[in-house]
Amino acid sequence: MAHQTPLYADHVANDARIVEFGGWDMPLQYTSALAEHHAVRQSCGIFDVSHMTVVDLTGPDSTRFLMRLLANDPGKLKSVGQGLYSCMLNDAGGVVDDLIVYRLGDNVYRIVINAATRVQDLGWMARVADRDDVVIRHRDDFLMIAVQGPKARELAAPLLAEEMRAPALALRPFECVRHDHVFVARTGYTGEDGFEIVLPVEAGIALWRALAAAGAVRCGLGSRDTLRLEAALNLYGQDMDAGTSPLVSGLGWTVALEPADRDFRGRAALEKQIADGITEKLTGLVLEDRGIMRHGQRVLTAAGEGIITSGGFSPTMERSIALARLPVAASGSCQVDIRGVLRKARIVKPPFVRRGRILVDDAPVQK
Amino acid sequence: MTQVPQNLKYTEDHEWVRTEADGSVIIGVTDHAQHQLGELVYVELPDAGRKVARGDAMAVVESTKAASDVYAPLAGVVVEANPALASQPELVNNDPYGEGWLLRLRPDSATDLAALKDSTAYTQLLAAGD
Numbered sequence: 001m002a003h004q005t006p007l008y009a010d011h012v013a014n015d016a017r018i019v020e021f022g023g024w025d026m027p028l029q030y031t032s033a034l035a036e037h038h039a040v041r042q043s044c045g046i047f048d049v050s051h052m053t054v055v056d057l058t059g060p061d062s063t064r065f066l067m068r069l070l071a072n073d074p075g076k077l078k079s080v081g082q083g084l085y086s087c088m089l090n091d092a093g094g095v096v097d098d099l100i101v102y103r104l105g106d107n108v109y110r111i112v113i114n115a116a117t118r119v120q121d122l123g124w125m126a127r128v129a130d131r132d133d134v135v136i137r138h139r140d141d142f143l144m145i146a147v148q149g150p151k152a153r154e155l156a157a158p159l160l161a162e163e164m165r166a167p168a169l170a171l172r173p174f175e176c177v178r179h180d181h182v183f184v185a186r187t188g189y190t191g192e193d194g195f196e197i198v199l200p201v202e203a204g205i206a207l208w209r210a211l212a213a214a215g216a217v218r219c220g221l222g223s224r225d226t227l228r229l230e231a232a233l234n235l236y237g238q239d240m241d242a243g244t245s246p247l248v249s250g251l252g253w254t255v256a257l258e259p260a261d262r263d264f265r266g267r268a269a270l271e272k273q274i275a276d277g278i279t280e281k282l283t284g285l286v287l288e289d290r291g292i293m294r295h296g297q298r299v300l301t302a303a304g305e306g307i308i309t310s311g312g313f314s315p316t317m318e319r320s321i322a323l324a325r326l327p328v329a330a331s332g333s334c335q336v337d338i339r340g341v342l343r344k345a346r347i348v349k350p351p352f353v354r355r356g357r358i359l360v361d362d363a364p365v366q367k
Numbered sequence: 368m369t370q371v372p373q374n375l376k377y378t379e380d381h382e383w384v385r386t387e388a389d390g391s392v393i394i395g396v397t398d399h400a401q402h403q404l405g406e407l408v409y410v411e412l413p414d415a416g417r418k419v420a421r422g423d424a425m426a427v428v429e430s431t432k433a434a435s436d437v438y439a440p441l442a443g444v445v446v447e448a449n450p451a452l453a454s455q456p457e458l459v460n461n462d463p464y465g466e467g468w469l470l471r472l473r474p475d476s477a478t479d480l481a482a483l484k485d486s487t488a489y490t491q492l493l494a495a496g497d
Contacts, residue, residue, distance in 0.1 A: 292409045292429045312410040
């Protein structure tokens with residue numbers, strides 16, 4: 001039996017098609033995944049992301065613990081209210097999970113991790129914590145809503161408590177603010193502006209309904225996936241996992257090797273990978289033939305073979321795009337093996353779409 | 368409510384077949400199938416002249432989430448594929464029994480056609496699956 005979020009009844013009442021994702025019964029789409037996608041690019045959409053795991057860290061050693069846990073440098077969180085995207089790595093340099101960590105106070109942090117990886121993540125954190133004086137508390141008493149799109153912030157702000165409105169609108173990307181038990185961060189997984197809001201269940205249900213009543217479009221996992229693919233935001237388990245390094249997953253920018261004396265888990269493995277030479281990269285593909293690229297398909301380039309990690313249809317570009325792990329030297333044209341037929345594609349630097357704009361060369365599809 | 372027109376024949380794989388006056392058949396996917404697939408963003412159809420055996424994967428319909436094969440309900444030769452679907456795959460969702468037809472086939476034998484389900488049997492199949 002899969003878990004259900006407190007908004008499950010609302011999803012069903014609004015004709016959502018439900019699918020299981022990471023052990024949760026979640027809405028795939030309501031009436032149209034394509035319409036939901038365009039709503040987020042052009043106006044405002046809302047996503048129930050309560051399946052994601054919220055973990056609070058307290059205790060005098062929590063900063064010390066994060067210094068060892070994260071591949072990015074928690075020292076970058078100079079002031080309360082800042083957030084940081086990071087991976088946590090195993091000792092082979094593979095990605096245990098990707099996450100956002102927010103600094104809520106001195107030695108007080110909030111981490112948001114993926115749904116499907118919750119058990120292994122919490123287990124790994126407990127192991128890394130060892131004898132540190134840190135309390136790792138899984139917050140399953142909250143609901144989490146993502147409000148995304150060019151109109152998201154102006155639509156959501158009036159629905160927050162009065163004390164929060166101005167501070168929420170003043171947030172810069174990756175910053176957060178908290179008042180009572182309501183947490184608002186200017187983050188998301190769509191390539192558009194917006195908020196992710198963590199709050200108690202009853203208040204969350206009321207906020208969800210108020211957002212929908214104010215004109216935000218209910219969106220499911222279908223549009224969440226096409227939006228994040230266009231924005232080239234990695235999906236854990238697909239674009240990277242415990243067997244892949246962030247250095248071959250387009251996440252090298254999130255690995256902080258400075259300061260050199262910060263001994264985080266996986267560091268030695270990454271240093272060895274760098275010394276041996278990085279041979280692969282995660283990059284973007286635009287299909288020039290007709291068809292749809294999908295996860296797992298082979299890519300043939302002049303520099304050698306690679307594989308598609310995420311592929312699909314871009315509703316904004318109206319053609320197929322993909323993320324692919326390719327030899328570092330690969331560039332220009334390539335071919336993708338789509339069910340036995342070689343189709344022509346072009347290697348591009350992701351992202352494909354951000355803030356409503358197409359960012360890659362968008363020559364018309366050959367018919 | 369899923370539509371199941373009475374004048375068509377059906378397969379367990381949710382395709383429909385309509386016999387034309389010239390003995391050829393028009394093939395498409397059912398209303399139930401298009402709903403299950405979700406919004407189609409790409410349809411790949413066989414070229415005219417291709418010979419297919421019953422059960423062959425002869426076409427692919429792709430939604431935002433997945434690719435699905437369409438199997439030949441009858442053995443025969445492809446006469447034509449619906450040219451409108453190249454630029455408007457959503458026709459399959461909007462009008463699965465009309466503008467969203469997939470292809471026309473000349474069947475090898477009329478006996479294959481008799482083995483397909485009628486609308487009553489197909490409606491029962493859908494009811495059993497719910």
